[in-house]
Amino acid sequence: MITGFRSPRVVTFDPQISDASNPLGAVRDGCIAFENGRVSFIGNEVDYPESRSFPLVPLITPGLIDAHTHACWVGSRHDEYAIRMAGGDYRDIASRGGGIVASSRAIATATEHEIESTLLARLKRMSSLGVTTCEVKSGYGLLPELELKQLRAIANVAARRDAPSVVSTFLALHSVPAEYKSNRAEYISTVRDVTLPSAVGLAQFVDAYVDASAFTVDEARMIATLARSMGLGVRLHVGQFADVGGAELAADLGALSADHLEHVSARGIDALAASGTAACLLPVASFTLGQSPPPVATLREAGIAMVVASDANPGTAPTESLPLALALAVRLYGLTPEEALIGSTRNAARSLGLNDRGMLQIGARADVVAWDLVHEHALIQPWGTSKALTVVVEGVAIAGTSLS
Amino acid sequence: MITGFRSPRVVTFDPQISDASNPLGAVRDGCIAFENGRVSFIGNEVDYPESRSFPLVPLITPGLIDAHTHACWVGSRHDEYAIRMAGGDYRDIASRGGGIVASSRAIATATEHEIESTLLARLKRMSSLGVTTCEVKSGYGLLPELELKQLRAIANVAARRDAPSVVSTFLALHSVPAEYKSNRAEYISTVRDVTLPSAVGLAQFVDAYVDASAFTVDEARMIATLARSMGLGVRLHVGQFADVGGAELAADLGALSADHLEHVSARGIDALAASGTAACLLPVASFTLGQSPPPVATLREAGIAMVVASDANPGTAPTESLPLALALAVRLYGLTPEEALIGSTRNAARSLGLNDRGMLQIGARADVVAWDLVHEHALIQPWGTSKALTVVVEGVAIAGTSLS
Numbered sequence: 001m002i003t004g005f006r007s008p009r010v011v012t013f014d015p016q017i018s019d020a021s022n023p024l025g026a027v028r029d030g031c032i033a034f035e036n037g038r039v040s041f042i043g044n045e046v047d048y049p050e051s052r053s054f055p056l057v058p059l060i061t062p063g064l065i066d067a068h069t070h071a072c073w074v075g076s077r078h079d080e081y082a083i084r085m086a087g088g089d090y091r092d093i094a095s096r097g098g099g100i101v102a103s104s105r106a107i108a109t110a111t112e113h114e115i116e117s118t119l120l121a122r123l124k125r126m127s128s129l130g131v132t133t134c135e136v137k138s139g140y141g142l143l144p145e146l147e148l149k150q151l152r153a154i155a156n157v158a159a160r161r162d163a164p165s166v167v168s169t170f171l172a173l174h175s176v177p178a179e180y181k182s183n184r185a186e187y188i189s190t191v192r193d194v195t196l197p198s199a200v201g202l203a204q205f206v207d208a209y210v211d212a213s214a215f216t217v218d219e220a221r222m223i224a225t226l227a228r229s230m231g232l233g234v235r236l237h238v239g240q241f242a243d244v245g246g247a248e249l250a251a252d253l254g255a256l257s258a259d260h261l262e263h264v265s266a267r268g269i270d271a272l273a274a275s276g277t278a279a280c281l282l283p284v285a286s287f288t289l290g291q292s293p294p295p296v297a298t299l300r301e302a303g304i305a306m307v308v309a310s311d312a313n314p315g316t317a318p319t320e321s322l323p324l325a326l327a328l329a330v331r332l333y334g335l336t337p338e339e340a341l342i343g344s345t346r347n348a349a350r351s352l353g354l355n356d357r358g359m360l361q362i363g364a365r366a367d368v369v370a371w372d373l374v375h376e377h378a379l380i381q382p383w384g385t386s387k388a389l390t391v392v393v394e395g396v397a398i399a400g401t402s403l404s
Numbered sequence: 405m406i407t408g409f410r411s412p413r414v415v416t417f418d419p420q421i422s423d424a425s426n427p428l429g430a431v432r433d434g435c436i437a438f439e440n441g442r443v444s445f446i447g448n449e450v451d452y453p454e455s456r457s458f459p460l461v462p463l464i465t466p467g468l469i470d471a472h473t474h475a476c477w478v479g480s481r482h483d484e485y486a487i488r489m490a491g492g493d494y495r496d497i498a499s500r501g502g503g504i505v506a507s508s509r510a511i512a513t514a515t516e517h518e519i520e521s522t523l524l525a526r527l528k529r530m531s532s533l534g535v536t537t538c539e540v541k542s543g544y545g546l547l548p549e550l551e552l553k554q555l556r557a558i559a560n561v562a563a564r565r566d567a568p569s570v571v572s573t574f575l576a577l578h579s580v581p582a583e584y585k586s587n588r589a590e591y592i593s594t595v596r597d598v599t600l601p602s603a604v605g606l607a608q609f610v611d612a613y614v615d616a617s618a619f620t621v622d623e624a625r626m627i628a629t630l631a632r633s634m635g636l637g638v639r640l641h642v643g644q645f646a647d648v649g650g651a652e653l654a655a656d657l658g659a660l661s662a663d664h665l666e667h668v669s670a671r672g673i674d675a676l677a678a679s680g681t682a683a684c685l686l687p688v689a690s691f692t693l694g695q696s697p698p699p700v701a702t703l704r705e706a707g708i709a710m711v712v713a714s715d716a717n718p719g720t721a722p723t724e725s726l727p728l729a730l731a732l733a734v735r736l737y738g739l740t741p742e743e744a745l746i747g748s749t750r751n752a753a754r755s756l757g758l759n760d761r762g763m764l765q766i767g768a769r770a771d772v773v774a775w776d777l778v779h780e781h782a783l784i785q786p787w788g789t790s791k792a793l794t795v796v797v798e799g800v801a802i803a804g805t806s807l808s
Contacts, residue, residue, distance in 0.1 A: 082784075085784070381485050
């Protein structure tokens with residue numbers, strides 16, 4: 001059992017001990033102690049003599065939180081990536097049988113156990129890079145029984161103690177499946193009447209893809225409003241390809257996050273700011289798609305909380321690395337290192353409705369990473385290998401060296 | 405001891421069995437067998453009945469070859485990366501004590517054993533991503549005794565069997581050290597008369613940084629010509645920031661590769677084509693620096709062999725991932741997946757003067773990777789985690805599952 005770490009640099013992300021010269025609340029010559037999966041002490045090591053027995057590591061931060069992933073996928077969509085790199089778009093991909101429909105076929109073919117074990121292995125790789133909480137969406141099943149198959153697989157992984165903590169999202173409206181192509185309204189009714197009621201016990205959030213060639217504001221509003229009345233939180237994909245008013249909808253619904261935002265109007269940004277909805281930025285997807293960044297400067301000026309997530313998915317973001325998303329957010333989107341780091345810890349936690357993590361303070365979950373780096377700024381460099389020495393979730397090491 | 409693999413897809417990279425419909429010489433339902441560290445069979449599994457006992461893996465390729473790295477560094481230059489991300493240039497970095505001089509101080513302070521163990525650990529991480537041969541440059545010592553300290557550390561790691569195969573390059577002219585700032589000519593004489601003669605027994609190549617604020621064509625020509633006469637091959641850093649005629653020099657000297665090439669004239673490209681010098685592209689560095697790509701289309705039309713390498717270094721390419729460089733080469737430079745893959749296998753081997761690897765054929769070194777991917781195209785996706793199941797160097801597994 002891990003009881004704590006000593007480190008020359010313990011970065012708390014606690015605003016109460018942050019200031020302009022120490023924006024992330026770093027404690028020099030610090031230590032952190034855990035008890036029953038919670039932080040029981042954090043501060044200077046001289047104030048906690050028991051820390052002399054703790055392992056000394058170069059850097060301590062809260063565990064990283066990946067607030068937007070489609071990590072529950074099986075199969076391979078490598079063909080599609082090559083088409084995209086050659087300048088093809090979703091129509092070229094669809095004409096070759098690719099896209100969401102390919103992932104849907106793969107979910108239909110796989111057993112629930114295969115889906116679960118693929119997700120578990122992927123989340124373990126993701127956690128080896130420092131991720132301690134991961135949001136995972138359904139959305140590749142599309143049909144009721146297949147969406148629920150995905151959601152059950154996610155729930156089974158969420159019940160484990162040897163993987164990151166999982167937040168499950170029912171991605172209710174992702175794509176209209178082939179079976180309903182000629183009857184879109186019937187598909188949406190089926191989602192409303194059949195899938196959603198069963199998803200409620202399995203997921204914490206509902207999500208919908210609100211975009212030009214996806215779902216309308218009205219369709220998403222109907223499903224999300226009902227889901228919210230059934231106890232689910234709301235998060236939405238908005239403005240990835242076109243601004244159809246998704247940001248305003250997210251604000252209206254009190255969504256905790258509006259995700260993508262490559263295309264968003266000034267009015268949409270104002271609405272998000274007023275509603276306190278976070279902007280979840282997904283730079284791996286716009287890298288793959290060769291897109292211009294979201295209006296980061298405007299989001300920043302509006303005081304909107306920015307989150308950075310991996311968007312891990314087999315099509316537009318075939319990645320398993322939140323740190324790579326941070327590297328792209330800083331280089332391609334112009335976030336500062338601090339913004340990227342806060343966007344994958346404190347802001348990510350808030351955008352998932354989690355108040356017990358994302359910063360290190362007494363009573364918080366003991367979700368902690370010991371890094372083989374001397375400063376948190378090095379976390380935004382595109383290493384491509386793991387710099388995590390030990391990854392701790394609720395006081396238990398799930399990746400890296402087990403410290404006993 | 406590994407004796408071979410079976411795989412639905414064995415990608416040989418052998419031009420003799422490649423054609424337009426099979427550009428990388430893939431063998432379906434193939435197998436590969438090893439004997440005494442060499443490939444003893446490659447072909448269809450039905451033609452090699454003994455293969456029934458071999459492990460079945462999704463995909464086999466030659467090991468990846470990283471032909472340009474500064475992997476032999478210690479310390480941390482995270483401050484500098486943050487300055488670069490905020491738009492600062494090398495002058496801002498130098499004014500804060502960063503840049504090559506910071507790495508030089510770190511090399512001076514570290515023991516030879518520390519340098520060696522840091523390099524070994526880094527090469528092991530690099531190999532876990534599929535790299536079986538890695539070029540490693542000196543160039544952070546600058547002063548004779550410190551350059552030789554680096555080259556001895558590299559040689560000690562090169563002697564090991566549990567790491568990738570190492571090609572050592574004496575980076576003779578990287579930066580003028582502080583001790584010689586007022587006497588540049590004396591520094592170059594010292595490199596010529598003191599460092600070079602001792603480096604000859606330790607390195608296979610000489611390199612120099614030919615650029616506007618680095619070394620001139622004449623300085624580099626003098627050192628490289630002498631080094632060549634002493635038996636070293638030549639490779640040069642040219643045109644990273646400005647075209648000062650480095651490509652023409654590389655061609656004149658019969659260099660095996662000219663590296664960077666963000667800035668190169670049509671005449672320089674013609675010269676490289678005529679001399680058969682490879683163009684080694686380093687997209688992680690231009691990503692960090694926010695630069696435009698090299699003239700890939702022109703290099704391609706000129707018939708120049710393109711290599712893609714990581715440039716792993718603590719300043720402009722703080723990465724340990726050749727696969728990430730491939731992802732950036734395709735997305736940011738416009739290489740095709742095949743070009744990126746050939747550039748990190750067959751062409752990389754040729755640019756290091758190695759004819760025994762970079763493709764799989766009978767008699768070649770058994771440097772092989774078994775991948776958890778179904779197609780080689782997926783290797784250019786920005787996974788950020790290892791997709792290598794087993795990495796084999798001369799028939800010995802150095803990373804991933806050991807197959808006995």
